Amino acid sequence: MADSKWLRSGFVWIVLIVAVIALWFTLVSGENEPTALSIGQVVAAVKAGEVERLVQVEDSREVTVEYTEAAGRQDARTTLPAETNVLDVLRNYGVDVAGQPETLVTITPASRWGAWLGAIGFLLPTLFLIGIFVFMMRQAQGS
Structure with missing residues (x-):
């Protein structure tokens, strides 16, 4: 049972680390600018x-x-x-x-889609982070 809990928390940490690395490369890479x-x-x-x-x-x-x-x-x-x-x-x-x-x-x-893409580009990551926090809170309540 403890291995399963470690596996889930390890998976969450791996996803967070990959997300931070992806964000870093997105912000830093300006070679094509x-x-x-x-x-x-x-x-x-x-x-x-x-x-x-x-x-x-x-x-x-x-x-x-x-x-x-x-x-x-x-x-x-x-x-x-x-x-x-x-x-x-x-x-x-x-x-x-x-x-x-x-x-x-x-x-x-x-572009007709410029405003929509800007809004989606802001809302989707925000909703994703809220979802992660809600998931983590629910997992913390279960233990």
Whole structure:
């Protein structure tokens, strides 16, 4: 009987340790994150012809910078000033938007699932932890 109890508590500890390790790797691993650039650096790259596309999600200040293969740079990300869009910022910095290829600026629609995924991403781990605590409390009452 004691071995069965040790087995159950050992299993709980193993699950908790694996969960902590997974959380640690999720938070620490940022290798695939695009580098952050200032808007001035992005404009300089656009003027130099190194940028293939600027992708902005609708109603977002984040812009993904995709470089040409000739530039040999990794994709980057920049943040726009409040209440602006990519085209306005490029014009304000003196970039001739009409002289650029049509595919330079791409504004994609926002995901319909973004708010739901954010809520689920918060609620599921919270409910999981509550479930673990309730399970542990019930097990403690039984002994």
